[in-house]
Amino acid sequence: MSAALETRGLCKNFGALAVANAIDFRLERGARHALIGPNGAGKTTFVNLVTGALRPSAGRILIDGGDVTALPQAQRVKRGLARTFQLNTLFRGLSVLENVCLAIGERLGVAGDMHRPAGSRRIVIDEAYAALERLGIADEARRPVRELPYGRQRLVELAVALGLEPKVLLLDEPAAGVPSAESGVIVDIIESLPADIALLIIEHDMDLVFRLARRITVLVQGAVLVEGTPQEIAGDARVREVYLGERA
Amino acid sequence: MRADAVGGAAPQAVEALARAHRLKPWELAPWLAAIAAYFLFPSYLPLGAQILIAILFTLSIDLILGYAGIVTLGQSAFFGAGAYTAGLLAAHGWGEPISGLAAAAAVAGLLGLASGAVILRTRGLSLLMLTLVIAEMLQEAANKAGDITGGADGLQGMEVWPLLGHFEFGLFGRTAYVYCLVVLFLLWLVARRIVHSPFGRSLTGIRENEARMHAIGSPVFRRRLVIYAFAAALSGIAGALLAETTQFVGLDSLGFERSGSALIMLIIGGVGRLYGPFIGVPLYMVAQDRFAQADPVYWDFWIGLLLIIVVVFARGGLLGLAERLLRRRGRKP
Numbered sequence: 001m002s003a004a005l006e007t008r009g010l011c012k013n014f015g016a017l018a019v020a021n022a023i024d025f026r027l028e029r030g031a032r033h034a035l036i037g038p039n040g041a042g043k044t045t046f047v048n049l050v051t052g053a054l055r056p057s058a059g060r061i062l063i064d065g066g067d068v069t070a071l072p073q074a075q076r077v078k079r080g081l082a083r084t085f086q087l088n089t090l091f092r093g094l095s096v097l098e099n100v101c102l103a104i105g106e107r108l109g110v111a112g113d114m115h116r117p118a119g120s121r122r123i124v125i126d127e128a129y130a131a132l133e134r135l136g137i138a139d140e141a142r143r144p145v146r147e148l149p150y151g152r153q154r155l156v157e158l159a160v161a162l163g164l165e166p167k168v169l170l171l172d173e174p175a176a177g178v179p180s181a182e183s184g185v186i187v188d189i190i191e192s193l194p195a196d197i198a199l200l201i202i203e204h205d206m207d208l209v210f211r212l213a214r215r216i217t218v219l220v221q222g223a224v225l226v227e228g229t230p231q232e233i234a235g236d237a238r239v240r241e242v243y244l245g246e247r248a
Numbered sequence: 249m250r251a252d253a254v255g256g257a258a259p260q261a262v263e264a265l266a267r268a269h270r271l272k273p274w275e276l277a278p279w280l281a282a283i284a285a286y287f288l289f290p291s292y293l294p295l296g297a298q299i300l301i302a303i304l305f306t307l308s309i310d311l312i313l314g315y316a317g318i319v320t321l322g323q324s325a326f327f328g329a330g331a332y333t334a335g336l337l338a339a340h341g342w343g344e345p346i347s348g349l350a351a352a353a354a355v356a357g358l359l360g361l362a363s364g365a366v367i368l369r370t371r372g373l374s375l376l377m378l379t380l381v382i383a384e385m386l387q388e389a390a391n392k393a394g395d396i397t398g399g400a401d402g403l404q405g406m407e408v409w410p411l412l413g414h415f416e417f418g419l420f421g422r423t424a425y426v427y428c429l430v431v432l433f434l435l436w437l438v439a440r441r442i443v444h445s446p447f448g449r450s451l452t453g454i455r456e457n458e459a460r461m462h463a464i465g466s467p468v469f470r471r472r473l474v475i476y477a478f479a480a481a482l483s484g485i486a487g488a489l490l491a492e493t494t495q496f497v498g499l500d501s502l503g504f505e506r507s508g509s510a511l512i513m514l515i516i517g518g519v520g521r522l523y524g525p526f527i528g529v530p531l532y533m534v535a536q537d538r539f540a541q542a543d544p545v546y547w548d549f550w551i552g553l554l555l556i557i558v559v560v561f562a563r564g565g566l567l568g569l570a571e572r573l574l575r576r577r578g579r580k581p
Binding site for chain 1: 259262270450453461468
């Protein structure tokens with residue numbers, strides 16, 4: 001069976017600098033997979049290559065077995081790929097509710113409609129509100145995103161991505177910038193996501209990785225160093241040296 | 249939170265969004281004012297028509313700049329293209345005004361589509377320069393093609409037929425004023441509909457965060473191109489209105505000054521607000537008419553000062569300022 005997401009020999013060079021070096025990667029359906037690595041390992045570049053924000057220098061990207069290497073970002077989203085951003089990337093001047101409505105509207109294919117008022121599609125607004133309820137931020141629905149504390153904005157970040165009903169969800173440091181007292185809410189939400197969504201979590205925080213991931217890929221200098229279960233990774237000498245060793 | 253969902257808050261947030269597009273009573277205010285002006289200032293109707301045309305032109309800039317976040321200094325390219333289209337038709341034997349508007353809209357819209365397909369691949373300063381370049385190129389072309397356009401002397405010999413075969417464009421500008429007002433109203437209705445449509449909301453999304461729009465699967469380039477072409481058509485209609493009501497087209501219709509001053513009027517009124525042009529344009533043009541007579545030397549100085557004050561202290565223009573004041577009062581009952 002084809003993987004939910006797969007890359008084959010994925011390369012990206014900026015001049016002489018290889019930020020992605022022949023990355024072969026498989027994300028199985030319903031996976032709980034983490035991508036870790038020291039600063040500058042190329043994690044975010046990898047996400048940008050997969051989503052189409054960057055064009056690869058070489059290699060292929062497949063979603064659900066279909067080659068999407070040549071497709072623009074929007075087309076990959078239609079194939080079921082969604083992402084969140086390490087730094088909140090939201091419609092800051094719009095209300096929380098409308099942030100989610102935009103995503104749902106795109107998913108339902110009604111966002112290009114120039115004739116009917118957006119408000120007349122209650123189905124979009126109701127669904128967006130229900131999503132906010134599930135994430136516990138329905139009471140903020142009317143507030144502009146920029147007025148929310150950063151931690152609450154992280155939840156909107158998730159809500160927008162989930163509004164796309166993705167099959168593959170890339171979470172780029174989902175708890176980054178959130179005080180540790182509040183990050184539990186985010187972890188709980190990620191843990192309770194539907195089992196059929198394949199999750200790829202790009203993360204720095206090892207506690208979070210070992211709590212969420214059932215498989216881990218370690219990226220170092222743009223290349224895969226090793227992949228395995230959390231136990232294997234924790235016991236791997238090379239990983240300790242390049243990654244965990246840094247912190248000890 | 250759960251309790252809210254069952255009780256008040258759920259309907260409130262959802263209802264508010266579902267009702268956002270409904271016409272509010274105060275939205276009629278500009279139109280009542282425009283109708284009142286017709287009766288109160290009969291000797292100023294030619295100025296009134298100019299204001300209405302400038303509002304339409306500024307509205308077109310607001311749609312692309314204020315909603316889609318496309319910066320432009322070259323919107324006059326489309327204004328001028330529309331003006332010359334209607335002008336040339338009227339100078340060569342077809343002076344029917346309404347079809348003249350339609351032709352101007354088509355030419356300007358196609359020009360917007362063609363130029364947008366190229367320049368909308370850029371952003372920010374590059375885009376700004378390219379919009380400027382296109383307007384300059386058109387102006388130079390119109391200057392060089394003097395046989396057709398009249399060059400620097402302007403297009404002579406327009407003969408515009410009576411409106412609907414009945415109403416002459418007379419010296420006092422009554423027909424011109426009502427014509428411009430009706431056209432502006434109809435196009436405002438269309439613009440309002442677009443702004444409140446899902447398409448319009450997605451434009452706001454592009455303005456607020458283009459990266460995220462890509463990430464939620466929005467065809468950003470296509471959306472930007474569509475609104476750019478539409479705004480170009482609106483500008484073309486504004487240009488055609490000017491040509492038909494003044495029976496003259498000059499090179500200045502393509503000039504940078506028109507784009508620049510419209511931008512200033514929009515900033516004063518409020519960018520990204522459907523009613524910004526309705527505040528900024530009359531204020532600017534009436535003030536210009538008054539002050540420029542009294543003190544032509546310092547007119548630019550005063551408008552410059554006003555602009556600085558608005559940009560520094562009243563982000564969102566006068567409408568933005570009014571909104572903030574109202575909200576503050578609302579918080580302290």
